[in-house]
Amino acid sequence: MPILVMSVERQCNTGVVMSVDRERRNVTGFINVKSALPTLIATASILSASGSAVVAGDVSDVSARTASVSEKSNEELLKKMRAMEQRIEMLEGKLKQQKQGSASATTTPQSTAPAQTAPARAARAQATGASPPTGNAPSPTPTAPTNNGLLGLTDSPVPGLSLGAYGEVKFGAFKNPDAGGKWQNGFDVHRFVLLPTYAITPNIIFNAEIEFEHGGIAFDADDKRHGTAEIEQLWIDFKIHDKFNWRSPGVDLVPIGYINQHHEPTQFYSVNRPELYNGLIPSTFMVPATSIYGRLMDGLSYQFQASSSVEDFGDDFDKRTDGNSVPLGGYAAGITGLSALHDSRPVIGDFRQLNNTIAYAGKLDFAPPILPGFAGSVSGYFSPNITPRGAYADAGGTLGRNSLALFDAEFRYRVPNTGLELRGEYVRVSFGNPANLRANNDSDPNNNVGKSMFGWSGEVAYHFQLGTFLNSEWEAVPFYRYTYENLQTNGFAGTDANEPTGAGRLQFYTAGLAVFPSSKVVLKATYQKVKNKDPGGANSDSVLGGVGFFF
Amino acid sequence: MTSWIRLAAPAALVSTIVPPAYAVQYLSIAQAQKQAFPSATTFAPVDGRAWKAQSGGTVLGLIVVDHVIGKHLYIDYSVALDPSGRIKRVDILQYRESYGGEVRDASWVAQFVGKSSASALKVGQDIRNISGATLSSQHVTEGVKRVLAAYGNRVR
Numbered sequence: 001m002p003i004l005v006m007s008v009e010r011q012c013n014t015g016v017v018m019s020v021d022r023e024r025r026n027v028t029g030f031i032n033v034k035s036a037l038p039t040l041i042a043t044a045s046i047l048s049a050s051g052s053a054v055v056a057g058d059v060s061d062v063s064a065r066t067a068s069v070s071e072k073s074n075e076e077l078l079k080k081m082r083a084m085e086q087r088i089e090m091l092e093g094k095l096k097q098q099k100q101g102s103a104s105a106t107t108t109p110q111s112t113a114p115a116q117t118a119p120a121r122a123a124r125a126q127a128t129g130a131s132p133p134t135g136n137a138p139s140p141t142p143t144a145p146t147n148n149g150l151l152g153l154t155d156s157p158v159p160g161l162s163l164g165a166y167g168e169v170k171f172g173a174f175k176n177p178d179a180g181g182k183w184q185n186g187f188d189v190h191r192f193v194l195l196p197t198y199a200i201t202p203n204i205i206f207n208a209e210i211e212f213e214h215g216g217i218a219f220d221a222d223d224k225r226h227g228t229a230e231i232e233q234l235w236i237d238f239k240i241h242d243k244f245n246w247r248s249p250g251v252d253l254v255p256i257g258y259i260n261q262h263h264e265p266t267q268f269y270s271v272n273r274p275e276l277y278n279g280l281i282p283s284t285f286m287v288p289a290t291s292i293y294g295r296l297m298d299g300l301s302y303q304f305q306a307s308s309s310v311e312d313f314g315d316d317f318d319k320r321t322d323g324n325s326v327p328l329g330g331y332a333a334g335i336t337g338l339s340a341l342h343d344s345r346p347v348i349g350d351f352r353q354l355n356n357t358i359a360y361a362g363k364l365d366f367a368p369p370i371l372p373g374f375a376g377s378v379s380g381y382f383s384p385n386i387t388p389r390g391a392y393a394d395a396g397g398t399l400g401r402n403s404l405a406l407f408d409a410e411f412r413y414r415v416p417n418t419g420l421e422l423r424g425e426y427v428r429v430s431f432g433n434p435a436n437l438r439a440n441n442d443s444d445p446n447n448n449v450g451k452s453m454f455g456w457s458g459e460v461a462y463h464f465q466l467g468t469f470l471n472s473e474w475e476a477v478p479f480y481r482y483t484y485e486n487l488q489t490n491g492f493a494g495t496d497a498n499e500p501t502g503a504g505r506l507q508f509y510t511a512g513l514a515v516f517p518s519s520k521v522v523l524k525a526t527y528q529k530v531k532n533k534d535p536g537g538a539n540s541d542s543v544l545g546g547v548g549f550f551f
Numbered sequence: 552m553t554s555w556i557r558l559a560a561p562a563a564l565v566s567t568i569v570p571p572a573y574a575v576q577y578l579s580i581a582q583a584q585k586q587a588f589p590s591a592t593t594f595a596p597v598d599g600r601a602w603k604a605q606s607g608g609t610v611l612g613l614i615v616v617d618h619v620i621g622k623h624l625y626i627d628y629s630v631a632l633d634p635s636g637r638i639k640r641v642d643i644l645q646y647r648e649s650y651g652g653e654v655r656d657a658s659w660v661a662q663f664v665g666k667s668s669a670s671a672l673k674v675g676q677d678i679r680n681i682s683g684a685t686l687s688s689q690h691v692t693e694g695v696k697r698v699l700a701a702y703g704n705r706v707r
Binding site: 162164195197199202205207237239242245247258261262266267293295298299301365367369372373375412414416463465473475519520550551 | 576623624645647648655656657658675679680681682683685686
């Protein structure tokens with residue numbers, strides 16, 4: 001390109017160059033053609049990155065070579081010029097079209113795409129421009145053609161790709177039960193999640209969640225990280241019919257309750273997820289799974305899922321034997337009367353399942369048209385057998401089959417035309433044969449599980465509009481939630497001594513304020529008091545602040 | 552592990568048999584036009600995304616087709632305006648995402664009927680939030696509001 005322009009100048013044809021310049025601003029740099037040749041060559045040598053002849057030599061050498069080039073190939077150059085002229089004409093046409101487009105854009109609605117891609121386009125226009133505009137040359141103003149996706153001047157080759165994100169940052173003071181209930185301060189960049197979605201076709205859609213927890217992971221001790229980098233969701237949806245769609249085998253969330261599938265921090269008002277989702281439902285309850293789902297009618301949809309079963313094994317991953325059974329010498333239970341199902345999620349990698357069981361889950365979501373503002377769901381999860389291979393009691397003897405059933409019913413009701421919102425939920429876990437639970441056979445008399453576990457919660461919140469500030473409409477949501485959980489009901493069976501301290505019978509009093517600067521950002525403050533039946537107390541109260549986002 | 556195959560096979564089979572091309576497109580533009588203005592005889596294009604519905608020499612209204620991003624993917628929708636610039640009907644033409652399809656519920660889109668460019672059109676105020684479809688419901692509402700702002704006084 002620089003060579004061409006120089007040769008043009010030698011043919012006293014600067015007028016063409018000037019018109020080129022006016023029409024295509026990214027050639028602006030060559031306006032220097034008018035001034036001294038050495039300057040031009042210097043500019044040219046800087047510009048031509050692939051630089052062949054020009055970059056190599058000194059100024060006189062280059063001009064000599066350039067001269068010979070231009071003498072030899074005048075005809076070729078004329079050809080190139082003609083091609084360039086054609087290209088300019090084409091670009092002029094395009095520019096006119098775009099100008100018309102952007103002129104009408106002031107009166108016609110623009111899709112969200114141009115607004116979103118405008119900065120990227122501007123950046124790209126700058127990056128691809130031959131040189132930054134110099135002197136009094138007008139700066140390039142990127143026009144905004146509609147829907148051209150990521151790459152600016154042409155349609156995006158990947159129009160269906162998008163990247164969402166959500167995350168939660170938490171901080172504050174909490175009573176540490178392991179420090180005798182002393183108050184301690186802390187900070188946690190709890191989650192940062194990237195959500196790539198790609199529409200392979202309008203009917204075949206890829207979806208994933210890439211999650212970094214607690215600041216991620218690092219390998220050197222002085223990096224001070226003990227978080228995770230994990231695939232939380234990964235599947236391809238085959239959208240077949242409104243009433244019947246198929247989600248390919250992958251990592252997916254169990255359709256149970258509301259918050260497990262809708263766990264972004266803008267979906268709930270407390271800093272931490274609602275308590276029922278911290279054990280009774282081990283959120284984020286993600287499993288190797290495939291499912292079908294659809295919308296049966298207005299306000300009624302379903303999902304049915306088959307997945308790798310939860311497992312009654314809560315110990316380190318590397319304690320699994322090569323034979324995919326539990327290790328000798330004791331192992332931690334996946335389900336206990338203190339942490340419920342928290343440690344029982346199935347592994348999602350490496351073919352390391354501890355049994356062959358397939359579990360089933362189903363959910364019905366409803367939002368009846370006759371009750372505007374109301375939404376609810378009932379859902380269930382059933383595993384025929386959660387006992388891992390080789391499971392045993394410390395007292396001797398193997399542990400046999402044990403099924404697990406999980407039931408959830410919940411509702412959310414925003415009373416129309418008011419700011420009032422009510423939420424309620426009930427969760428129940430029952431076991432086919434609790435005598436075969438590891439917690440009831442692990443020599444620990446305090447963590448035993450009874451016949452079942454259950455919990456419920458009720459929440460009231462009120463939405464206040466705060467008005468417009470910083471180009472956004474703000475909303476404040478004070479809330480109060482009461483949660484009761486009983487993880488150690490009666491009906492104990494097993495080889496352990498049974499001496500529950502009452503720590504598995506919990507009451508949570510949670511109150512706070514969530515301020516939404518936009519529907520996609522939330523600032524939270526939550527106070528929580530925790531009581532249990534343990535004479536020593538729960539020692540888990542907290543005062544937390546949080547920042548969450550989802551877009 | 553063979554149960555995976557047993558479970559996945561029927562779904563895979565259905566997905567290969569059922570022609571998927573029509574699935575997510577609930578309404579074509581022509582269908583949306585017809586639904587909004589059944590008595591119209593012509594739909595004269597105004598610009599790339601709006602058509603004037605006419606019957607004889609009478610202007611019945613305007614129908615605008617636009618799209619917004621739901622959570623990740625586009626939602627195509629149409630807004631029909633009567634000659635006074637009030638909303639006659641809103642339809643979701645195409646919805647592509649896995650969650651949030653509740654914006655298609657008739658009772659939800661019916662809330663837009665009668666709104667004009669003077670209406671608040673704000674989720675949580677005059678338009679209900681859809682639990683589980685927060686982003687979709689907000690973005691469709693914003694889109695409808697934008698259509699009203701741009702076309703509300705251009706129907707005649």
